[in-house]
Amino acid sequence: MSELALFLVRTGFVVVLWIFIFSIISVIRADLFGQKVISRVASANAPKVVSAPIAPNAPGSLVMEPTGSNATKLVIVEGDRTGHNIALDRRELTIGRAEDSDLIVDDEFASTHHAKLVLINNDWLIQDLNSTNGTFLDGSRVGTPAVVKLNTPVRVGKTVFELRA
CATH class of the missing domain: 1.20.5 (Single alpha-helices involved in coiled-coils or other helix-helix interfaces)
Known part of the structure; x- marks a missing residue:
């Protein structure tokens, strides 16, 4: 050669x-x-609501499902820390195995920086941070940021939590 x-x-x-x-x-x-894309993606996917005021208890008025906007706490309902509460006193809450996470999940199925809860337009949104095993909202895998309604189960690894008022 x-x-x-x-x-x-x-x-x-x-x-x-x-x-x-x-x-x-x-x-x-x-x-x-992690990745810092929640605000751009969530703003693009945020629901736009246009409505006229309706008198309370008016005939034909719809009863809306409560969203997570008036949630005051996150309650763990399954996992190692069942019954543990975290106050939702900030606009962003990180979830994962890392020590700097707001909700530390000691679970081999959770990533270091697994997911993020963010308050945008008076709604709590869950975003999966490209975790290996995924984040599940009411049994469905979260691909894009999704609105979390009150009492809807969110699964991160073996841990399940809900937002409550």
Whole structure:
């Protein structure tokens, strides 16, 4: 093999090796620090409500399902910390195994930064942070940020919690 061909093969191998190393670093970085996309995605998917005022108890008025907007606490209903309450006194709550999470889930099926609850437009939204095993809202896997209604079960690993007033 000529020296030029050998040089090109070695250089190509080093380039491929560095690309592999940088891809590993980016995956680890994304897992450790998460992604900051909730506000843009949630604003685009936020429900738009236009209605005229209706007199209370008017005939034909609809009874609306309560959303999570008036939720004051998060209650764990299944898992290691069943019965534990967390006050919803801020606009954002992180969930995961990391020590900096607001709700620390000690579970092998939960990711380091698993999910995030965010208060947007008077609704609590749950966002999965690209976790391995997913986040489930009322039995359905969360793909995009979704509104969490009161008393609706949210599953992160083996832990299930609900928002309550």
